[in-house]
Amino acid sequence: MNDAELVRQIGSGADREAEAELFRRMAPRIRLYGLRHLRDEPAAEDLTQEVLIIALEALRAGRLREPEKLTSFVLGTCRMTVLDLRRGAQRKERLLEKFGADLMASVPPVIPRLDHDQLARCVQNLKERERTVVVMTFYDDEIGGDVASFLGVSEANVRVIRHRAIHYLRKCLGLEE
Numbered sequence: 001m002n003d004a005e006l007v008r009q010i011g012s013g014a015d016r017e018a019e020a021e022l023f024r025r026m027a028p029r030i031r032l033y034g035l036r037h038l039r040d041e042p043a044a045e046d047l048t049q050e051v052l053i054i055a056l057e058a059l060r061a062g063r064l065r066e067p068e069k070l071t072s073f074v075l076g077t078c079r080m081t082v083l084d085l086r087r088g089a090q091r092k093e094r095l096l097e098k099f100g101a102d103l104m105a106s107v108p109p110v111i112p113r114l115d116h117d118q119l120a121r122c123v124q125n126l127k128e129r130e131r132t133v134v135v136m137t138f139y140d141d142e143i144g145g146d147v148a149s150f151l152g153v154s155e156a157n158v159r160v161i162r163h164r165a166i167h168y169l170r171k172c173l174g175l176e177e
Contacts, residue, residue, distance in 0.1 A: 007067035010059040022059070023052060026074050033078045038085070047085075051077050114173070122172035130165035137162055 001009075001021065009018035030051045034044030055074050058064055064073055096103075123131060129151065136142040136150065144155045151158070170176040 002068070003070035004067040007059055007064055007070055010056070011062045011064075013060060019056060022056065026055070026071075027052060029071070030074065030078055033075065034082070037082050043085075047078065047081060051081055054081070118173060119169070122169050125172065126165055126168065130161055130168070133158055133161045134165045134169070 001018075006018055006021060006025075009015040010022060027048050030048045031044050034047035035041070038044055038047060051074065054077050058073075064070065123134060126134065132151065133147055136147045137144075142150075144158050148155045148158045153161075167176070
């Protein structure tokens, strides 16, 4: 079957085997084009999929005016897709040059990973009342009023105890100088 017949069969929408034949014929060519121009295996694979989808949609919709020029149409689609990719990459580079420093300044600092064993040791070293406040607040998810009534102190006192305990834990973990 020649290219013109293949295009007509795909355009009729009745022959899925014609679409499979399009893939068999064109995928190796598109992949080779991608390897040559993008110099990256995964990018060439992505290009193959994208171009085949574009070509298949165009053929199903009957937008190819000269069916005998199927190969030229597919390779032209490859060329335009690669140009779009390059334009996007260049645009991204220009934006990074222009705004990259500002973006990096707004990136939050990296949160260090907690050493859970060290945290357990630090919690164990807290005074009993501080440990109770921390455990009830952060583990049992109790509100300040409930913790205060359990300990027989005011809510304000619970806040002070919790604040001091957290300060100690941060220092113990090396998160505060």
